[in-house]
Amino acid sequence: MTAPSPAAPAGTRPGYGASRPFALLLVIGGALGLFASAVLTLDKIRLLKDPSYVPNCNINPIISCGSIMRSDQAEALGFPNSLLGLAGFAVVIAIGAGLLAGATYRRWFWLGLQAGTVFGIGFVTWLMYQALYRIGALCPYCMVVWAAMIPLFWYTTLHNLRTGIVPVPRALRPAVREAARYHWIVPALWYAVIALLILKRFWYYWRTLL
Numbered sequence: 001m002t003a004p005s006p007a008a009p010a011g012t013r014p015g016y017g018a019s020r021p022f023a024l025l026l027v028i029g030g031a032l033g034l035f036a037s038a039v040l041t042l043d044k045i046r047l048l049k050d051p052s053y054v055p056n057c058n059i060n061p062i063i064s065c066g067s068i069m070r071s072d073q074a075e076a077l078g079f080p081n082s083l084l085g086l087a088g089f090a091v092v093i094a095i096g097a098g099l100l101a102g103a104t105y106r107r108w109f110w111l112g113l114q115a116g117t118v119f120g121i122g123f124v125t126w127l128m129y130q131a132l133y134r135i136g137a138l139c140p141y142c143m144v145v146w147a148a149m150i151p152l153f154w155y156t157t158l159h160n161l162r163t164g165i166v167p168v169p170r171a172l173r174p175a176v177r178e179a180a181r182y183h184w185i186v187p188a189l190w191y192a193v194i195a196l197l198i199l200k201r202f203w204y205y206w207r208t209l210l
Helices: 020-049 063-071 081-100 108-136 140-165 170-181 187-199 205-209
Strands: none
Touching: 020 081, 020 140, 020 205, 063 140, 063 170, 063 187, 081 108, 081 140, 108 140, 108 187, 140 187, 187 205
16 A cells, blocks of 8 residues: 655645555455445346345345345435445446556545445444344345445555554554554454354354254
């Protein structure tokens, strides 16, 4: 992850680039999220056309996209949640592609990406809670979106902290350096907690499969 570009013309504000791995993460994570959002949108359209339509990801009483799509939570803002994914993940892919091509972005742009990932991770966390404890079902494609948002949020935050886009008090800089050094720990623990919550919440069903 890079510091402000030294190539900026004199008298202009410098732009901030990023490392190739981070740019690739934006492209790949964005593509996964976009794919899942597209599938969810198409299935939602089919369901609106035909209320008896059964999505192909209705596998059992727990893994049931239809249960999620028919819930009020699937249209939290008055329209299908997947439309947010189509727009948001397309933007993430474009940003990543630009970085791979050598683009640099102003601080306000990176702060916009930070705000977008904060909103995204907050929204999917709310959706996780709703799926687990209110709807009582899981949607595989929704879970792909969950899985994509975690590293997108974490590594965007880490990038912005390391480059100074988000100011870090001197006393906390060693903690940021250690977080960057062991960057994989937070996403790994995050995934593990979600897996344990799913296992615990639906244990009554999983144990019938043993």
